[in-house]
Amino acid sequence: MPIFEYIPDSEETCPYCHGGFEEIQTMSAEPLTACPECGCACHRVISSFGVVTKGASMLSSKNLAANGFTQYKKMGKGYYEKTAGKGPNAIADGR
Numbered sequence: 020m021p022i023f024e025y026i027p028d029s030e031e032t033c034p035y036c037h038g039g040f041e042e043i044q045t046m047s048a049e050p051l052t053a054c055p056e057c058g059c060a061c062h063r064v065i066s067s068f069g070v071v072t073k074g075a076s077m078l079s080s081k082n083l084a085a086n087g088f089t090q091y092k093k094m095g096k097g098y099y100e101k102t103a104g105k106g107p108n109a110i111a112d113g114r
């Protein structure tokens with residue numbers, strides 16, 4: 020099953036959801052709207068991050084770039100920094 024990443028919308032987060040958390044869900048499952056631990060509002064991040072992260076465990080950064088993937092490393096709350104590939108150098112969640 021795919022891993023979906025969630026980013027909390029609230030500033031008041033718990034240790035579980037602080038900076039984002041991951042949930043394993045079926046593709047057809049309803050996206051979560053709240054943290055399962057503290058109930059604060061959250062939203063699902065585009066799931067391609069999860070796919071790339073999954074691939075990263077099988078391919079080196081160099082191979083990822085050679086295959087046209089862009090790999091991002093999560094640097095903080097809603098912020099990703101590029102580690103390989105041709106995409107933007109960083110992605111910040113626009114909130």
Ligand SMILES: [Zn+2]
Nearest residue numbers: 033036054057
């Ligand atoms: Zn929480």
